[in-house]
Amino acid sequence: MLVIARLALMNFLAIFRENSSENLLFEKNELGKASAVASLGMIHLWDHDSGFAILDKYLQSDDTHVVAGALLGIGIVSCGVKNDYDPALALISGYSTSAASITRIGAILGLGIAYAGSRKDKLKSLFLITLSDSQAPLVDLVFSAISLGLVFVGSCNEEIAQSIISVLKNLIKAELAEPIIRLLPVSIGLLYLGKQETFDEIMKEVSKTFDKIMKDYWDVTLMSLAYAGTGNVLKVQELLSICSKKEGGSHQGPAVLGIALIAMAEELGVEMAVRSLEQLFKYGDYNIRRAVPLALGMLYISNPKVDVVDTLSRLSNDADGQVMMAATISLGLIGAGTNNARIAELLRKLSSQEHGVYLFCVRIAQGLVHLGKGLLTLAPYHSDRLLLSPVALAGLVTVLHACLNMQPTILGEYPYMLYILALAMQPRMLLTLDEDLKPLPVPVHVGQAVDVVSQAGSPRTITGFQTHNTPVLLAAGERAELATEKYIPLTPILEGFVILRKNPEHHED
Known part of the structure; x- marks a missing residue:
């Protein structure tokens, strides 16, 4: 690595x-x-x-x-x-x-x-001491809970979940109104990230603890994280019904993000979610409108589709300042690590027009677009979308939930929360190694990934390819194939490391 x-x-x-x-x-x-x-x-x-x-x-x-x-x-x-x-x-x-x-x-x-993701017991003991301290400041409690969620992501640790719920029971009404409190349900949601089979147990405990307003927010946040990356259509429909209710509520923002988190599992689900988000933005109230750009950023992270760039470009000039800032951050997310020229030009124009906190959002987006000088990605899916990294997704989810109320968090007292995005950063390249794990440059075809196409006994899984020598960068939706028979791959030819050995049946001309 x-x-x-x-x-x-x-x-x-x-x-x-x-x-x-x-x-x-x-x-x-x-x-x-x-x-x-x-x-x-x-x-x-x-x-x-x-x-x-x-x-x-x-x-x-x-x-x-x-x-x-x-x-x-x-x-x-x-x-x-x-x-x-x-x-x-x-x-x-x-x-x-x-x-x-x-x-x-x-x-x-x-x-x-x-x-993050290590499940280290020493850290659990350290942070639980803070959570059990009734005199601890609120911000210490929140960040201890978030750190526990990151370290024990997907572990379904009941001891930690109960400790976080106990913290909320002991808070006074004034503290419950603080914007940073909204990150506590995220911390428990991280513990159950992608674990829908154990979701009902924690929800029963939450239902006994809070009033309706707080309960709705927790229900939506926990459900969206528990079913993240599953493509569960029934849960997407349930979240859409929450967004369609006229009485509104702060829980509708996490519901919009939840639609993106659940639907991002497959390309067809992503397309259907985008259509739903367009309608939600058109007819929803301000809580929904402000979350739609962030949901689009989650669906197409490090994947700058032209129509999505156009949509976010339009929203970055919206009359609502919160929508404008969310759309600007999302432009950075969908272009993260791609050096996309169109997004870079849009952000340059915005930087000449904006000032104050709006300009700060533009600068963040510009940094994301040129992430690692174009050599890194924030996409949580890897290995040709076969695997989802829970640690990467945890980092993205935490920052996006903080961006739902950007003024007092990212743009206010906690700008350093943006560094949690480091959990999602990884190289977007293919590197070939020999059996001694030393770099081995070989020619490969890089093209757009498609279903297997048979051509006179030569099946292909890419189209419109170009030939390069490794290491090569792989953009979203691209796949690589060996362009020589001199070597045999010992591991799948996906993003990251590929180990090759010489083909004993190959003879030089």
Whole structure:
């Protein structure tokens, strides 16, 4: 994985050096300092050797925001990297009980990102202590719950779920009105991500706990995550019926996102969901309209379809500022890592027209479009859409739910939540290796994936192909085939690593 990571980030590292980051650091306000230091972790993503060495000096700073950014950066560097010595846990865990709130948040979120999907018991013990503390600040409780959801994604851990529900039971009415509270149902939903068979048990417990307004929000959020990626038509219809009710409600936003999460499993479901979303935007109330652009971004993430780009381009000039910001972020999501020229031009025009928080959204989208200089992707599906990464989907879902109420979260007190997208980042290339796991350049045909087409004894699964030498980039909907009989693939020819060995029956001409 480290070989691919270094290849993917080589060009990006060349244009951003440590000195420039230091100059940027001293120009920022408090949260800006934390984000600037954490960005070093993003630049050195998956690279323990240099990443830890660069971030370590910021841990010695007297500024708590700089320390928080360093802790978050260490978590980002460690994202998706397995190490028997657990250096991230050793470096970060001591700060999770720091006196400064921002430092605690940096440590908690850094650990959640570093060990997402690992189900590490040490982290469960650490975070459950925070959740059981009746004197803990609300923001500590929320981010501890989110980190537990990321670390134990898809585990159906009842102990953690009960602890999060207990936190909500103990909150006063004023705290329940805080926007950040909306992330607590997401944290439980992550525990049951894609586990529809155990969904009913947790829903019975939730139904006993909350009033109708809170219960509706939790029901929709948990159901959409439990059935994410399943393509369950009955659940999509149920969510559509929720969106069609005239009385409205804050739970309609998660319902719109849920339609996208469930329907993204297959191409036909995606097309039908887009048609439904168009009608919802036309006739729905403001909660629905503001969620539709985010749902489109989820359906076509890192896959800039022309008609979807046109739709989001139109919505980015909507009269509703929330719709405008959501559409701008979604333009970045559908173009993430593609260097799409059309989206880049649209965002350049928007950057000359907007200011303030709107311009901030444009800059985020521009960064996403050029993610890893065009060598990375945010798509949670991989291996020719055969596999869904729960960790990648968890990162996307968390950020999208935060974007449902963007002003007080992403654009307000918690801009560093955007770094959770690191969980979904992965190289979008095909790299061929020999049996000793050394890079082996071979010619391959790269074209649009289609059903098998037989041609005079030569079946093909691609059309309109071009021949390149590996490593090659694979865009959404593309597939690769070996263009030589000199080697035999020992693994499927999909995104990522392919191991080849020489064909003993092949003879050179």
